[in-house]
Amino acid sequence: MTRALPVFLVVLLLAHGAGAASPADRLAALRTVMTERLALMTDVARFKWNEKLPIEDRDREAVVLDATVAEAVAAGLDPTRARSLVEAQITAAKLVQTDLFDTWTAAGAGRFADVSSLAATLRPEIGRLTADLIEAAKAAETDLGTCEGRRILAPLPDSVADFPEAWSVAVDGALAGDDDCP
Numbered sequence: 001m002t003r004a005l006p007v008f009l010v011v012l013l014l015a016h017g018a019g020a021a022s023p024a025d026r027l028a029a030l031r032t033v034m035t036e037r038l039a040l041m042t043d044v045a046r047f048k049w050n051e052k053l054p055i056e057d058r059d060r061e062a063v064v065l066d067a068t069v070a071e072a073v074a075a076g077l078d079p080t081r082a083r084s085l086v087e088a089q090i091t092a093a094k095l096v097q098t099d100l101f102d103t104w105t106a107a108g109a110g111r112f113a114d115v116s117s118l119a120a121t122l123r124p125e126i127g128r129l130t131a132d133l134i135e136a137a138k139a140a141e142t143d144l145g146t147c148e149g150r151r152i153l154a155p156l157p158d159s160v161a162d163f164p165e166a167w168s169v170a171v172d173g174a175l176a177g178d179d180d181c182p
Contacts, residue, residue: 026140027152033136034170035157037089037129041096041166044122046112048097049104055097061090064130071131077138085137086130088173095166137174144174147181 021029048055065083072082103109116122143149153171160167 021139023140023143023146023148024152026136027143027149030133030136030140030174031153031157033129033132034089034153034174035159037126037133038092038096038163038166038170039159040122040125040129041093042100043116044093044118044126045097045100046115047118047122049101049109050111050115051118055094055101064090064127067127068130068134071134072138075134075138077134077141081141082134082137085133085173089130089133089170091173092163092166092170095169096160096163099163099166149175150181 045055047053065086068082068086069079072079075082137144140149150171153174154168156164156167
């Protein structure tokens with residue numbers, strides 16, 4: 001339930017339109033969605049660990065990317081940019097899951113209790129966050145190529161502080177590799 005308030009704020013911000021919000025607000029909204037999506041990967045990893053599933057699921061990734069292109073077109077966001085953004089989020093997600101699997105393997109971890117269902121709970125939440133990500137990226141589209149974009153998106157959020165490499169990949173995907181800033 002702690003996730004509801006930040007996402008509510010993002011949706012409220014996006015509902016008022018990109019023009020009504022400042023660049024900092026638009027970028028903060030995108031950062032919030034990126035953070036929430038990446039933080040959810042711990043739950044995804046727990047499910048996969050318990051079920052002995054592989055981290056990578058290329059068929060599922062293809063479904064997500066196809067949906068991303070359709071959502072981007074509907075939102076008026078360049079589909080190539082949207083696909084690149086979501087591919088980076090998927091890569092970041094796999095980095096989090098791999099890191100956790102490595103840690104759990106080294107610790108000889110057993111099954112996790114009270115794990116959410118991937119199909120019933122986690123995938124729908126990831127789908128919702130991915131749709132929010134597309135909307136937030138569209139709202140912040142003109143801000144992403146700026147130094148302010150990097151300044152706001154780049155700092156490592158507390159909720160994913162154990163995964164700096166994954167966050168860096170996620171941010172670089174949002175910024176499309178633009179790094180001419182001091």
